[in-house]
Structure formats: structure tokens, C-alpha cells
Amino acid sequence: MIQFIQVSKRYPGGHEALRDVNFRIPRGQMTFLTGHSGAGKSTLLRLIARLERPTRGQVVLAGRNLDRMSRGATPYLRRQIGIVFQNPHLLEDRTVFDNVALPLVIAGAGRREIGRRVRAALDKVGLLERERAYPVTLSGGEQQRVGIARAVVNRPTLLLADEPTGNLDPELSREIMHLFRQFNRVGTTVLVATHDLDLIRRLGLPELQLRQGRLLAPAAAATP
Amino acid sequence: MSRPGHPERRARPRRDDHPLAVWLLHRAQVLVASLGRLSRTPVASLMTVAAIGIALALPTGLYLVVSNLERLSGDWNGQPSLSLFLRTEVSDVRARGLAGRLRQDAGIAATRFLSRATALQELEQRAGLGDIQATLGENPLPDVILVRPTAVAATPTGMAGLARRLEALPEVAQVRLDLDWVRRFQGIMALAHQGTLIVGTLLALTVLIVVGNTIRLDIENRREEIMVSKMIGATDGFVRRPFLYSGLWYGLGGALLAWLLLALAIAALNVPVRRLAGLYLSDFSLQGLTPEAALAVLGLGILLGLAGSWLAVGRHLGAIEP
Numbered sequence: 071m072i073q074f075i076q077v078s079k080r081y082p083g084g085h086e087a088l089r090d091v092n093f094r095i096p097r098g099q100m101t102f103l104t105g106h107s108g109a110g111k112s113t114l115l116r117l118i119a120r121l122e123r124p125t126r127g128q129v130v131l132a133g134r135n136l137d138r139m140s141r142g143a144t145p146y147l148r149r150q151i152g153i154v155f156q157n158p159h160l161l162e163d164r165t166v167f168d169n170v171a172l173p174l175v176i177a178g179a180g181r182r183e184i185g186r187r188v189r190a191a192l193d194k195v196g197l198l199e200r201e202r203a204y205p206v207t208l209s210g211g212e213q214q215r216v217g218i219a220r221a222v223v224n225r226p227t228l229l230l231a232d233e234p235t236g237n238l239d240p241e242l243s244r245e246i247m248h249l250f251r252q253f254n255r256v257g258t259t260v261l262v263a264t265h266d267l268d269l270i271r272r273l274g275l276p277e278l279q280l281r282q283g284r285l286l287a288p289a290a291a292a293t294p
Numbered sequence: 295m296s297r298p299g300h301p302e303r304r305a306r307p308r309r310d311d312h313p314l315a316v317w318l319l320h321r322a323q324v325l326v327a328s329l330g331r332l333s334r335t336p337v338a339s340l341m342t343v344a345a346i347g348i349a350l351a352l353p354t355g356l357y358l359v360v361s362n363l364e365r366l367s368g369d370w371n372g373q374p375s376l377s378l379f380l381r382t383e384v385s386d387v388r389a390r391g392l393a394g395r396l397r398q399d400a401g402i403a404a405t406r407f408l409s410r411a412t413a414l415q416e417l418e419q420r421a422g423l424g425d426i427q428a429t430l431g432e433n434p435l436p437d438v439i440l441v442r443p444t445a446v447a448a449t450p451t452g453m454a455g456l457a458r459r460l461e462a463l464p465e466v467a468q469v470r471l472d473l474d475w476v477r478r479f480q481g482i483m484a485l486a487h488q489g490t491l492i493v494g495t496l497l498a499l500t501v502l503i504v505v506g507n508t509i510r511l512d513i514e515n516r517r518e519e520i521m522v523s524k525m526i527g528a529t530d531g532f533v534r535r536p537f538l539y540s541g542l543w544y545g546l547g548g549a550l551l552a553w554l555l556l557a558l559a560i561a562a563l564n565v566p567v568r569r570l571a572g573l574y575l576s577d578f579s580l581q582g583l584t585p586e587a588a589l590a591v592l593g594l595g596i597l598l599g600l601a602g603s604w605l606a607v608g609r610h611l612g613a614i615e616p
Contacts, residue, residue, distance in 0.1 A: 121525070121616050142529075149527035159522050176528045180316050220526070 071097040077127035087113040100254040103263040105280035111263035152226035156233040158217025160205040167201040191219040211242040328539040346548025351555040353494030378439040401447035505602025525616040545599020
């Protein structure tokens with residue numbers, strides 16, 4: 071599903087975020103991406119969603135080389151990817167329903183389908199009764215769950231999460247990880263960047279470890 | 295008897311989920327939503343609309359002044375004429391013959407022969423001078439042929455050429471043409487047209503800048519929304535659309551305001567204009583925009599609004615990348 075071939079990323083100003091990264095994640099697998107802050111986790115996720123371009127090397131996603139993709143194709147690529155951030159980036163002037171509906175509106179879905187899918191997604195994260203609420207009235211955990219609902223509402227084949235539990239207490243973190251596990255069980259490929267090592271060890275899932283832009287010894291399922 | 299159900303009809307997607315319906319509905323929704331967004335900041339929106347309205351009303355008002363002036367002068371502007379004063383020794387018959395011949399000329403639309411006898415009569419009547427001929431011993435007036443050139447020849451150069459040609463005729467003693475006022479009037483009108491065009495162009499640029507700047511601020515305020523939308527797969531068109539529609543509303547609002555301002559100005563001016571015209575025994579009054587001109591103002595407003603936002607969107611939207 072995701073393949074990195076000799077990928078390096080150097081930002082303007084000289085900071086080298088990733089160095090010669092090679093790995094492959096099979097379709098339908100849930101994988102963790104770990105490392106200290108500044109190790110390059112966010113950059114790696116951003117390269118997959120084409121929010122950044124690699125300086126060297128190639129990123130292949132579902133058999134497509136992102137390097138050879140036109141700029142106009144980027145939006146359609148991103149519609150296949152659900153992204154969850156540490157800060158959920160909700161739009162404050164829109165209700166929970168409208169926030170979650172945004173990917174469907176962008177994809178040009180019909181009204182009935184939007185209603186159906188948004189409610190299904192909100193139901194999955196346990197926020198169906200808050201669909202008319204505005205983000206500011208929600209707790210941090212609820213906001214994060216709205217962000218997750220928005221990421222999965224379009225049934226993406228790949229779910230990327232960047233420190234999704236960074237601001238949450240252990241109880242909520244477990245809940246969120248459990249949600250990701252559920253999406254993974256129905257076939258979504260999931261890649262979660264986190265530094266919450268306790269949580270990962272307990273789940274016993276494959277892990278990619280970054281240190282200062284380099285990938286450490288390949289973990290069990292993530293082989294180059 | 296009840297009709298059997300049509301399960302296949304129920305299975306068909308509903309009309310509001312048809313791709314074209316979705317496409318149209320989305321644009322209509324964005325159009326309405328962008329109007330709603332403007333109405334949420336009424337003071338700022340109205341100030342933008344007012345700036346556009348005034349910028350559109352000024353050149354349009356100038357245009358109205360010019361077109362009303364042209365209408366006022368229409369009577370004499372349309373028919374410039376030359377007066378041919380014939381030599382006194384030319385006989386009445388020969389003079390009438392000349393008038394008939396001239397009518398065949400390509401540059402001449404019509405001629406009118408005014409015999410010296412008739413002219414004398416008119417003069418006596420109009421001036422109340424009594425019997426001039428008796429006093430002077432002879433009729434001092436020449437025969438006159440009034441020549442009206444064709445529309446093509448009725449330009450300053452055309453008229454001058456025609457005058458030179460007619461002056462060369464043996465019967466003609468002198469040609470008088472009121473060329474000076476034709477020249478002056480056309481000069482003034484050309485100036486007014488040019489001035490209107492320059493003012494109009496400058497103010498159209500003003501509209502572009504006002505709309506562009508407003509949309510730029512709008513883009514800045516909605517940075518987060520733009521970033522999120524791009525992140526989850528919005529095309530450039532999708533992101534651009536609400537801003538373009540805002541520009542459209544600004545332009546439309548400005549054009550409507552320009553209509554209102556002009557209608558008020560004309561209504562206010564028409565009272566003194568009618569009074570003044572009455573003193574000159576004329577029923578002249580100012581006329582507002584024709585339906586065509588009003589539509590043109592509306593179209594121009596919308597076009598400038600769209601163009602202004604297009605410029606702003608092109609410059610600033612690309613800079614916001616997630």
C-alpha cells in the first residue's frame with residue numbers, strides 16, 4: 071500500500087528531516103510510527119499525503135508513484151486518505167455535522183448520501199447526539215473524535231494519524247486507538263505516528279522507528 | 295383497484311442525488327452561502343458595496359450628462375446646412391434650375407430655394423420694417439439656396455469640401471456655412487466622451503482594487519478553512535468558488551447601488567432642469583439610463599466584481615498550502 075524508496079527530505083534552510091528511508095506497508099495493515107519529536111514522523115506522513123515532496127527518492131502509494139503524479143491529481147489522491155491530526159483543525163463556524171460532511175461535499179456527494187454517511191461516522195465515534203453542536207462546546211476528546219469522523223467519513227483506503235492522542239488522557243487515548251483498530255479490521259490501512267510507547271506495546275502491532283530522520287532496524291512486518 | 299408498486303422506481307437514485315443536480319445544487323448553495331457570509335458582516339460589506347456603487351455611478355453619471363446634452367442639441371446637430379448667396383444678376387429661373395441640379399449631387403441631401411422676393415417679404419414681416427423696397431429703391435437681398443448635406447458629408451472636413459465646390463459655381467457669390475459651431479460642438483462632445491472613458495477606466499480599476507482587497511482579507515480570515523479543505527482533497531476550483539461568488543455579489547450590489555444613486559440624482563436635478571427649460575419654452579427634461587445601458591452597468595459591475603476576486607484569488611490562494 072505504502073512504499074518509500076530511498077526517500078530523503080531536506081527543508082529549505084538545510085534541515086534534513088528524513089534520510090534514505092525505505093519501507094513498505096502492506097494493504098490492510100495497521101502500523102505505528104514512533105520516534106522523538108523532531109525525528110521526522112510528521113514529515114513522513116506529509117510525504118504520503120503529498121503535503122510535501124521528497125527531495126530525493128520515491129513515494130509509491132497503492133501502486134502509483136507520487137513523483138509522477140500531476141498537481142491536478144493531488145486532490146483526488148487526498149480523497150483516498152483520511153488524516154487525523156493532534157490538533158483536529160475543526161472549523162469553528164460550522165456544526166459538528168458540517169465539519170464531518172466537508173470531505174463529502176468536496177467529493178460532490180448527494181445530500182441524502184451525506185446525511186447517511188455523516189451520521190454513520192458520528193455514530194461510530196459516539197457523537198451522534200452532538201451533530202448540531204459547535205466545536206467550541208466540545209471537550210478535547212470529543213473534538214478529536216469529530217476529527218476522526220471527518221477523516222473516515224469518505225471511507226478512505228488509508229488512514230494517517232499524527233499524534234492523535236497527544237493531548238488526551240490515557241483513558242481517551244485507549245478509546246481512540248480502539249477506534250483505529252476497528253477501522254483497520256474493516257480493511258483500512260492505518261498508519262499512526264505516536265510517542266505513546268506503552269499503548270503500542272500493549273497492542274502488539276508492527277512499528278516503524280525513526281531517529282533523527284533515519285529508520286531504525288526494520289520491525290517485524292515493515293520490511294524494505 | 296390499487297396499482298401494483300414499482301420497486302425498481304424506488305431503487306433508482308433520487309433526483310437530488312443525480313450528479314448534475316448535485317453539481318448545480320452545490321454551486322447554488324455556495325452562492326447563497328457567500329451572500330449569507332457577507333450579510334454577517336453588514337457594515338464591512340456595505341462599505342465595499344458603497345465604494346463600488348459610487349465608483350460605477352460616477353462614470354455612468356458622466357455618460358448620462360453627455361447623452362442628455364447630445365439629445366438637447368439633437369435638433370441642430372443633426373442638420374447642419376450651407377447657405378449659397380447667388381449673384382444678383384442670376385435670374386430667378388436659372389437659380390431655381392441650379393437648386394434642382396444641386397439636389398442630384400452625391401453630397402447633398404436636400405436644397406431649398408429662397409427667392410429674394412420671398413426673403414424680403416419675410417424680413418419685412420419679421421422685423422416690422424414696412425416697405426423696405428420703397429425706401430431703398432430696390433431689393434437689397436440676393437437669392438439664396440439652402441443646402442443640407444447628406445449625413446456622410448456632414449462632417450467638418452466634408453462640409454468644408456462641399457463649400458469649396460459650391461463656391462466655384464459661377465452663379466454663387468458667397469457660401470456661408472455654420473462650420474464653427476459644428477466643429478466646436480463636436481470637439482466638446484469628443485472631449486466629453488474621452489473624459490468619460492478615462493474616468494470610467496480609472497474607476498473600473500478602483501472597483502478591481504476594492505474588490506481584490508476585500509477578497510484578500512476574506513481569504514486571510516478563512517485561512518484555516520482553506521487549509522483544511524485542501525488537506526482533505528478540495529480542488530482549486532472548490533476552494534476558489536466561494537470567493538469568486540463573493541466578488542460577484544459585491545459587483546452586483548455595487549451596480550444596484552449605482553442605479554439607485556443615479557435615479558436619485560436625476561430625480562433631484564430634474565426639478566430645476568424642467569424649470570430652466572420652461573424659461574426657454576422647451577419641455578426638455580433629463581433622462582435616466584435606458585434599459586440597455588442599465589443592463590450594461592449591471593453586467594459591468596458583476597464582471598468587475600468577478601475579475602477583482604479572480605485576481606485576489608489567483609494571487610493569494612496559491613500561497614495557502616497545508
